[in-house]
Amino acid sequence: MQLASLISSCNNYTHPLSIKGEQNPIAVKAENLKFSFKSLAPPLMAALVALSPLCYTPVSNGQTIDIQRGGSLFRQACIGCHDAGGNIIQPGATLYMKDLQRNGVDTEEEIYRITYYGKGRMPGFGSECMPRGQCTFGARLEDDDIKVLAEFVKMQADQGWPTIQD
Numbered sequence: 001m002q003l004a005s006l007i008s009s010c011n012n013y014t015h016p017l018s019i020k021g022e023q024n025p026i027a028v029k030a031e032n033l034k035f036s037f038k039s040l041a042p043p044l045m046a047a048l049v050a051l052s053p054l055c056y057t058p059v060s061n062g063q064t065i066d067i068q069r070g071g072s073l074f075r076q077a078c079i080g081c082h083d084a085g086g087n088i089i090q091p092g093a094t095l096y097m098k099d100l101q102r103n104g105v106d107t108e109e110e111i112y113r114i115t116y117y118g119k120g121r122m123p124g125f126g127s128e129c130m131p132r133g134q135c136t137f138g139a140r141l142e143d144d145d146i147k148v149l150a151e152f153v154k155m156q157a158d159q160g161w162p163t164i165q166d
């Protein structure tokens with residue numbers, strides 16, 4: 001499935017190496033594609049890219065997320081309540097995939113939205129977060145930083161929150 005997604009990303013070109021039964025690669029939204037790239041181990045991804053000679057765009061560039069920057073933003077703004085992906089205020093709303101899924105927020109878009117506007121007892125960090133009472137009293141985050149954080153949280157959730165080295 002991931003192989004099919006990757007191949008179908010090459011301008012819908014169906015690669016001759018397509019796995020049997022995957023001739024009509026399921027349409028995958030661009031965002032979802034990004035996730036499948038990220039979740040592939042780099043060597044495997046390199047192999048898949050090498051298998052797609054018509055894919056001239058260096059798919060890994062710009063799609064590899066900035067783990068270090070995400071990790072450092074997370075330590076600054078989120079770790080107080082979400083240490084190691086948990087939730088010290090609301091145990092049923094951790095950043096683990098099972099909770100994100102159950103709460104219907106397992107996409108980068110939803111994570112972005114919650115981080116931006118907040119939810120319940122979680123303050124929003126967006127520069128235009130409204131209403132004020134729902135937003136952090138501390139420093140707001142740039143949209144771009146929230147994007148990096150959303151990617152980071154999604155990736156960590158996909159991988160079961162492995163420890164990130166400094």
Ligand code: HEC
Nearest residue numbers: 077078081089090093094099100103111115119120121122
């Ligand atoms: C003051 C404590 C606090 C801080 C700081 C905080 N959160 Fe939260 N977060 C919460 C609480 C409480 C919830 C549950 C909200 C709800 O569902 O009503 C939550 C929920 C979430 C969820 C949804 C989880 C789920 O399973 O439903 C995401 C995603 C999230 N936070 C991301 C972040 C990110 C990213 C940051 C850092 C920018 C952050 N949070 C900072 C308290 C916090």
